[in-house]
Amino acid sequence: MNGWTAAGTALLLCGFAPAACGVATGRASRRVPAQNVATTLLSLVFLLLAQGFARPAYVDTALVLSVLGPAGTLLFVRLLADQLADHPPGERRLRALTVGNYVAVAAVVLPLSAAAGPGRAMVKLLIIGVLLALGSWVATRAVHAAAAMGHGRGAPAEGMSGDR
């Protein structure tokens, strides 16, 4: 087991596992942001493991997860909009989670791209990093929008009415 694999395992244990606990417990306002954090951290774990196993092909799983993770979060936000509007998540905590995501992405992707050296692999890693940061930003915006809909109540969440 080399340093990269050890780092990946540590991130799985100290990052993904607590986020998973957040996903499994509490209200939707806690679960949805935690789900976003969990996918971001798992993607970073995949990147570290790919480097640790010296298999550049494993980076593809992280790339797929960096696209599908935010998609899953948006799906939860869309389908649980009324629950999020009833109990909106704390503004400050949401911002702290997003900043934490950015810091984690930078802390993992930058050393990895330094280790990869200039070339195609480095560009791919940087693209994955940007996708992860963008996904985190988009998911936070979506949660904000769903929560804001609850503040200006009146009409129920869109899609929940109108066709009957």
Add this chain to the structure above:
Amino acid sequence: MTGELPVLLGLLLVAAAGTGAVLVRDPVRQSFVLSLLGLSLAALFLLLQAPDVALSQLAVGSALTPLMVLLSVRKVRRKARSERREERE
């Protein structure tokens, strides 16, 4: 032994997520735990050096399963609500 630590951790995660998915009774909450189970399974597959299986598991587990569950819940609830309204009328 230290070489097997990541695989052991992946197995533990899958066991915990699987048990959680069985124990949670509310379908909406279950959809979260199911997506978690998908993610843990993908991590385990990657640790066992099967990235192609991990890819398909990611596609199914992280987005498709929760979508199916949540859509069915919404459909059932809407139907129940409209039936209740019809009874009242």
